Amino acid sequence: MFLYVLSRIARALITVALIITLAFVILRMTGDPATIILGPDAPPEAYEAFRRNWGLDQPLFIQYLSYFAAILKGDLGQSMRDGRAALDVVMERVPLTLLLTVPALLFNLVIGITAGIFAALNRNSWIDRAIMTASVTGFTVPSFVMGLVLALIFAVKLKVLPSGGSETWQHTILPSVTMGLIGAAIIARFTRSAMLEVLGQPYIRTASAKGLNWTDVVIQHALPNAAIPTLTIIGFMIGSLVAGAVVVESIFSWPGVGRLLVGAVANRDLAVVQVILILIGFTMVLANLIVDLAYGVIDPRLRHSTPAK
Amino acid sequence: MAIADETRSPSGTASVFTAKSRASAFFEAWPPVILLAIFWIVAMLVLIAFGNFFAPQSYTAMDLQARLSEPVFMGGTFSHVLGTDELGRDVLSRLIASIRISLTIAFLATLVSACFGVLLGFFAAFARGRVEQAILMLIDAQAAMPFMIIALAVLAFLGNSLPLFTILLGFYGWERIARIARGLAIAAQEQGYAAAVRDLGASPLRVYGRHILPNIASTLLISMTLNFPEVILLETSLSFLGLGVQPPETSLGAMVGYGRDYIQSAPWIMLAPAAIIVLTTLCISLIGDWLRDKLDPTLGK
Numbered sequence: 115m116f117l118y119v120l121s122r123i124a125r126a127l128i129t130v131a132l133i134i135t136l137a138f139v140i141l142r143m144t145g146d147p148a149t150i151i152l153g154p155d156a157p158p159e160a161y162e163a164f165r166r167n168w169g170l171d172q173p174l175f176i177q178y179l180s181y182f183a184a185i186l187k188g189d190l191g192q193s194m195r196d197g198r199a200a201l202d203v204v205m206e207r208v209p210l211t212l213l214l215t216v217p218a219l220l221f222n223l224v225i226g227i228t229a230g231i232f233a234a235l236n237r238n239s240w241i242d243r244a245i246m247t248a249s250v251t252g253f254t255v256p257s258f259v260m261g262l263v264l265a266l267i268f269a270v271k272l273k274v275l276p277s278g279g280s281e282t283w284q285h286t287i288l289p290s291v292t293m294g295l296i297g298a299a300i301i302a303r304f305t306r307s308a309m310l311e312v313l314g315q316p317y318i319r320t321a322s323a324k325g326l327n328w329t330d331v332v333i334q335h336a337l338p339n340a341a342i343p344t345l346t347i348i349g350f351m352i353g354s355l356v357a358g359a360v361v362v363e364s365i366f367s368w369p370g371v372g373r374l375l376v377g378a379v380a381n382r383d384l385a386v387v388q389v390i391l392i393l394i395g396f397t398m399v400l401a402n403l404i405v406d407l408a409y410g411v412i413d414p415r416l417r418h419s420t421p422a423k
Numbered sequence: 424m425a426i427a428d429e430t431r432s433p434s435g436t437a438s439v440f441t442a443k444s445r446a447s448a449f450f451e452a453w454p455p456v457i458l459l460a461i462f463w464i465v466a467m468l469v470l471i472a473f474g475n476f477f478a479p480q481s482y483t484a485m486d487l488q489a490r491l492s493e494p495v496f497m498g499g500t501f502s503h504v505l506g507t508d509e510l511g512r513d514v515l516s517r518l519i520a521s522i523r524i525s526l527t528i529a530f531l532a533t534l535v536s537a538c539f540g541v542l543l544g545f546f547a548a549f550a551r552g553r554v555e556q557a558i559l560m561l562i563d564a565q566a567a568m569p570f571m572i573i574a575l576a577v578l579a580f581l582g583n584s585l586p587l588f589t590i591l592l593g594f595y596g597w598e599r600i601a602r603i604a605r606g607l608a609i610a611a612q613e614q615g616y617a618a619a620v621r622d623l624g625a626s627p628l629r630v631y632g633r634h635i636l637p638n639i640a641s642t643l644l645i646s647m648t649l650n651f652p653e654v655i656l657l658e659t660s661l662s663f664l665g666l667g668v669q670p671p672e673t674s675l676g677a678m679v680g681y682g683r684d685y686i687q688s689a690p691w692i693m694l695a696p697a698a699i700i701v702l703t704t705l706c707i708s709l710i711g712d713w714l715r716d717k718l719d720p721t722l723g724k
Contacts, residue, residue, distance in 0.1 A: 124562075132564040136573075140580050157656070254704040256656045258663045259697040264681055272688050349567075357571035361660050365683070375572075376664050378577040387579040391572060398567045 118410050126403040133395035137388050138181050185392070191385035200385035204371060204393060210280065211363070211370035215355050218290040222297030222351070227344065229298065230305025234313065237334065252299025257358045261292040263296060278367035289366045293358045297333040297351055301344070308343040312336050340414050349398075349405040356394055443657055459711050460706035467703060473517045482520035483671055486511035491689045506691045508682070517673055518695055524668060525655050525675040528701070529654040534653075535593025535645050540600025544633050547601070548608035558601070565598040571657060578666050588667060595657055596650040603646050607639040641718050648711035652704035659700050675700050697704070 132331065172180070182191070186197050193203045233245040252260075265288060311334055315422030321331045360372035367373070371390060378386040470477065488508065494514070495505035503516040547558040579589055611617055612635065620634050659676030661667035668674035675696040682693030 128560065129564050129567055132560070133568060136564075136568075137576070140576055171595060250705065250708065251701075254652060254656075254708055255701050256659055256663075256676075256704075258660060258679060259701060262679070262686060262697070263676060266686055336620060353567075353569040357569040360575070361664065364664055375575060376666065379575045379666055382579055382582075384579060388574050391576045394572050395568055398569070402567055 120408060122403055126399045129391070132391060133358065133399070134182065134185060135178075137334055137395075138178055142184075143373050162183050168223050189350055189391070191388045193386050194381075194383050200383075200389045202243060202390045203386055204374065207369065207371045207374050208393075210368065212358055212362070212370060213286060214289050214293065214368060214370065215359055217286065217353060218293035218358075221294030221349075221352065222301055223348070225294070226298035226301025229302040229310055230344075231337070231340075234304045234309035237310065242306075246306070247297045249303045249306075252296055252302065257292060257296055257361045260296060261288070261362055261366045264288050264292055265365070280368055282315065285366070285368070289362045292362050292365075293355060296358060297355060297417060298356070298422045302352065304347045305340065306342050308340040309336065311343075312340045315339070325402060338412065345408055345412065349402040352401045355396055356397070373375065425701045439510050454713070455462065460709045462711065464704045467522060467526060467629060469724060470519055471497060472541055474523050478513075478516040478519045482512065482514045482517045482673060482677045484512060484516075486513075491685065492618055493689075494691050506689070508689070508692045509685060514692060514695055517678060518675075518699065521673045521675045521678050521696055522699060524656060524672060525662075525700075527594065528585075528649060528658050528668070528674070531589050532592035532595065532654045533647055534656070535590060536595055536597045536601055536650060537643065539593065540597040541604045541636070541643065543597070544601040544604025544606075545608050545635070547605045548612060549627055549631065555605075559603075562598040562601055569593050574657070574661060575666065578661075583666065583669055585668065585672065588661075591655055592658055599650070600643065600646055604639070604643060608635055611635045611638055645711060645718060647716045648707065650706045651711070655700065655704050655707075663696060707717060 117122060154418070155158055188200070190201045192198065193200045196203075215398065227315070229245045233242045236242050265277045268275045276282070277288070279285050288324045318331060318335055322328065326334075351413045356372075359370060360375055363372035363375050371393075375387065375390045377383075378390070424622075442699065484600040491509060492503055492507045492511075494504060503513050503515070507513055507520065541556055543561075547555040569601065574591055574595075578588075581587060610633065612630075616638075617630055617635060620630050657673065658667055659679070662676030663680040665677070665680055668677050670677070678696040679693050679700075682689070682696070685692055
């Protein structure tokens with residue numbers, strides 16, 4: 115178990131380093147930041163001063179190391195719009211995004227897993243078909259269409275919910291439901307196939323042949339085994355929630371990290387974009403690490419085996 | 424009960440002795456939903472190829488006299504079948520132009536991602552050892568990061584242009600193709616035919632390009648089909664946010680994006696392209712799933 119945990123943590127650290135490297139590569143290799151930020155018409159002295167200020171006259175490798183060191187110290191530069199520390203600009207938006215994504219995640223796990231299990235247990239019945247049709251539709255409807263259609267129905271036609279803003283708790287409903295519905299479609303489909311795979315296994319037949327009633331077979335033998343592949347998708351889910359938040363926050367004028375990112379990209383506020391990139395990378399790696407460790411807890415086979423390659 | 428279904432032979436394979444009408448045999452091989460999906464995709468292809476014949480007007484032609492006029496089925500006139508937008512441009516003409524741009528970008532991007540993925544996957548299978556580990560680590564890092572965020576970061580740093588945007592989208596999904604290509608190539612290179620050609624002195628380029636690639640092409644093609652709708656969703660999302668295809672060009676996502684300001688007064692501007700996006704991605708996904716089940720039941724999602 116100890117080795118397993120250690121190897122997972124080492125892997126997570128390497129991935130974080132890779133993401134920071136990616137941010138550096140995108141930042142430095144894809145063009146001269148001086149021209150991008152100052153524009154092509156700036157006087158040569160301005161370029162010179164800019165390069166000196168940001169250490170761009172140093173060799174690339176030194177730049178890379180100092181970039182790494184600065185990030186470890188928590189120094190991620192200033193927002194080019196208002197001169198405040200980019201980290202602060204981003205961090206003050208984080209709670210607002212969590213206010214949408216956490217309920218959305220719970221919503222899509224509860225609805226998605228229940229629907230998936232239900233569909234698998236009633237395979238080929240009309241329940242299964244209905245759930246799968248809803249799931250495929252949810253899969254192919256982009257979040258901005260889903261969000262706008264919900265806004266059209268509940269805000270424009272029925273006038274029961276606000277269409278944008280962040281003043282009251284009612285404002286969280288449409289955005290979280292939009293993200294939740296799309297996630298639920300993905301989870302339902304995945305849970306169903308995991309469940310069907312498990313139900314076809316010999317040990318299920320054995321359990322039911324030895325006279326266990328079907329409910330106990332499902333609860334004791336099928337569900338824990340189907341939970342293992344479903345866990346994997348949760349790490350992936352968090353990624354799609356983050357991407358979904360970018361679109362959904364923009365639709366519903368929600369002042370979270372996603373909308374900040376869209377604004378920063380449009381204004382080319384590079385420091386803010388880079389902080390968000392690293393923050394999301396870090397979140398994803400952490401989420402995947404937790405999922406990996408949860409595997410070890412759920413699946414005893416992994417705990418005792420040697421670390422996987 | 425589920426077990427009973429599992430133990431019997433799959434219900435799809437009917438016995439040879441079953442008398443079956445030709446029509447039912449045909450629809451078993453080609454389910455009606457799939458036929459409809461194929462029909463839709465063919466219609467889209469025709470629009471891409473000959474869109475200009477169908478477009479009543481130029482997609483940038485403005486008619487400020489006829490701003491926000493309704494489509495025919497909402498009480499409008501036949502001069503603008505699907506109505507007009509906030510600048511009096513014909514929604515149908517814009518829709519056709521958008522379909523052409525969006526689907527062409529998605530197609531090119533899928534092609535780029537397949538080439539890149541196959542190349543890296545084969546290289547990993549060929550080199551093994553450290554190189555393979557490095558490629559696998561790159562695949563894991565890519566899979567850990569939502570691509571949309573990376574795409575936004577790149578757009579922030581590089582600015583936007585149509586070719587750049589297409590190439591950027593071409594990086595979407597490469598890691599899945601690379602993983603599949605590597606797995607298949609490792610399995611294929613152990614087989615007799617690959618060893619035989621290698622022993623005859625063929626270069627690795629020839630072994631992989633002429634012999635292994637054709638043998639695993641069907642599986643790769645299916646994973647491309649499954650990648651394609653996701654690229655459409657990504658492109659339309661970015662264009663919706665105003666960070667993808669830039670005016671005067673138009674895309675399905677950009678149309679929805681501009682249309683959302685008129686969601687109350689003129690919902691048709693936004694609903695028409697939204698419906699096209701949903702139907703097209705749905706049809707391609709259905710065809711992809713169907714192909715996968717038909718050609719290669721072992722390929723899991």
